[in-house]
Amino acid sequence: MTVLPADGLSLAAEFPDPAHEQWQSLVEGVLRKSGKDVSGSAAEEALSTTVEDGLITRPLYTSRDDATDAGLPGFAPFTRGGKPEGSTAGGWGVRQRHGTPDPARLNEAVLADLENGVTSLWLTVGDAGGGVPVSGLARALAGVHLDLAPVVLDAGAELDAAATELLRLYAERGVSPQSARGSLGADPLGQAARSGAAPDLTAAVHWAQRCAREYPGLRALTVDAMPYHEAGGSAAQELGSSLATGVAYLRALTESGLGVEEACAQLEFRYAATADQFLTIAKLRAARRLWARVAEVCGAAEAGAQRQHAVTSPVMMTRRDPWVNMLRTTLACLGAGVGGADAVTVLPFDHALGLPDAFARRIARNTSTILVEESHLARVIDPAGGSWYVERLTDELADAAWAFFQEIERVGGQAAALDSAMIAERLAATWAGRKKNLARRKEPITGVSEFPQLSERAVEREAAPSAVAPGGLPVVRRDEAFEALRARSDAHLAATGRRPRVFIAALGPAAAHTARASFAANLFQAGGIEPVHEPVEVDASSAGAAFAAAGTDVACLCSSDALYAEQAGEVAGALVSAGAQRVYLAGRPGDFAGVDEYVHAGCDVVAVLSSVLDRMGVA
Template structure:
């Protein structure tokens, strides 16, 4: 007799509970069919994936994957959110970034954003890349400063920009308790970007003033983006932010602020990537770690970290930039689910220059759709309770804490930046990731995978260059190696009227050669090399003529292993006799006379394409 639960629905109650060992047995059977004879935990390990920071994601997570108690939203350790209601009350703050230098144009863009869903403004002020401090009043003309929080990014012009913003509050009758936003003081972040020595005195001054006069205004930003944009991992980004936050706590408490008061002056800024689960775990881990810092400092209740998530510029591509809309949507989803208080979605054309009105509209609507149509903000901590997310949060927090301790042993964030320790660690991480990118183990859609040579370029106004040469941390992009190859192809097209070409010598019927011909076509186009696949099939008697009429200087054999054994040597010989400078074969390396090089899944695509362009004389 089946006993129904109280709600009257049996659902899966009639089925026996499966055991973990049963699942492993099924995995063993599948792996055995693919040639891997492993058993037990080894079978599970065969399906595991190593990601950044040495973390391993497994194919199955169960209640056996213990993690520390995440607590409740709004309570220490704040893993589940800094507020008890999460974002369920009003959703997250939609914060738009602006880099325009002309006050009138900036004002037009700002008003359009505020009228269409944006709830706070992030303004670059001063220098060659921002609106002049003297133009801030014009840029904010018509903005209700008591309703729209303003976040400044003024770098070395912090004093002038902060003074002007507070003057505007007073001039426009905004009560001190109604002022919201962040002055953006971040001496260590500025030092990381510029290579200059950090000067914390101004940051301390503004923190003291905000604490006394403007209770809703924060003075300091702990910006972790410089470390992410230099190629750092999630744990390195978190560790650097912790070290920076601790340095600011020391400076502020040394000036007389309480620990609680010092914590209230900080807003933390993190990158959100298209790896939505890693983004969720990173934001949850950041809150847990900062809560631990506050606890050690004797202010456990002040450990609710204020978070601003920004979609990653490292993941943005210049080729096929429309795909960036998908990337930023995933990143925004991860930031929202992860509990970020404010989210900035960079426009899809961010890597190309200043965004147009359409790009800004898509950026702000990304948050709107996720909140208003997908109802993402109606659930408090949507990822909470997921064994995978909870375990990933814990492992990432452990790795980040280890990096934070390394920085502290080196004397703190300022010392670690000055000695080059942080730069060295980030560079090593990026070098390892670059190898994965070059081998397409980390594919970049539209760039290293599925490139479109005939796409119409998207052109945007290029913003002014930053003042002077930067001696700080570098900025990297996932597409940079492939972008360099494509730029060479573009220059060749402009000077000769034609892209460099490769002839795809397809052997046998379509069923035999289609898979590898498609693979080779995709691979060569990633370097801007146009594939010629005409005629659809060749053999030793037709290869020379087909190659001669293709306009190519290199060729690639495409077929199955059986036909390679029969025809590869003869066709390669004919192609070489017809003038082919180099003959490739799509497949794993073997001994085929006449074949110079092999292209296959996992090969160093960047190295292959670079050498091919060199041989073709493409500068």
């Protein structure tokens, strides 16, 4: 009979304690079968992946991966959350974004959201930002209990007018200054990043002083890191820029007479949450740790609990097959909630297409509801805490972000770094590297660069007012290169009644050609090029007639390496004789007569598809 230990069940008591070296030995055996003769730590490195900011994710993390002590929730360095009960206790705030310029329609959407689970409102205000006019704010908030629903403004250059109007509404509707909640959203440095205009902190300081004196629950400033994320920046660059911005605001506020604690209380930080849920978790945890360090250096360690607003990434949203965005935003929301965000905005799945409809807004707000109420993420304090991988990733990301923050400070701070184009250049370099991975499908985009559907029905939405100002940081999307290719195909379809085509010349039986035929069809469809795979099998004698019936001048050979050696040259010759202007082969480059180019995993798909469309005369 097994005797249980005094502390209860020990589930691993009868199993041997494996050594790290044993695991490495097993990995070595698997790698040898794949042709890689490595041993020891080299075997582990062979399975490691380099991600953004030079961070490396390894295949295995153990207790040997020491990390900085994360402390306790609610206590410095606040890595595990800004509150003792954890940021997820009871659920995070559900904050819906509204950018509708029509006050009446905005009011209808706002009331529907508040009746169905939204806990705070994020309103784009002002003509310049494409939001509701300041004069329409009262109509937009008609019927809203302003003492219960916090309002966050995003007014840009119209800060003074919007803030004045909101405070007037509080007074008119009998909301006491002590009951007002939310943020005025002043962010002159973020506005400078978006517009290229010189930042002026005067108005932001004025409103911070007034909120500190009269409205204890209302914050005046937002440290918005979204412009840096939307310009293609990495997680560390986003964090470093937010730190530099926060420090600039602290300097301005304390110089105006506010204490450090009062100044910290006027700031809310906004970060992007992506479908890389572990990176999102680590980013929010690292952000709290880094800001706690800033507050500690300023002599206000206990005021260093960063208030965080996470927004699902616009960069990851696609215009093609937008339904997949629901999956992306679910992962991003999960990461934001587990990472300890105080409020989360899930952008509607049709955000990239224009103004969202009621269904899209419903799905967006219900994403948080399901994760909180059905997945029970809010029942655990710091769900990711103690994970060796997450703790180590938090550490490494914090180090990279601090290094970028110091680089910004060395050039004179955030305003100087923006003015000198230092930040723009660093973000552009990061995005250039990422674009290469996207073009080579090392970072695949489901529904766009992988598994596209040429026959999908387009989702149409009313165009949203443009909030992009010339002269500021660019706004990028992961799908932009492939979207340009698909747009060319759409225009060709509209003009001719047919999409550009490629003939799939499959050699041998299905077992030999299916894998590469599927690969090639998938690749060409990513550029809006329709694959013709009829008949499903050809040889030198039948290829010419089949190609002539396909209605194209481009073909792609697909089969196994063995059949390529036997038939590729002969079939390619038959295709050329039948009028093929360009013959591709799906596989690694070789030396086959008649083959002009090779498509394979890791090739520059965007460059290949662009050249194909150019040769076809598709404008």
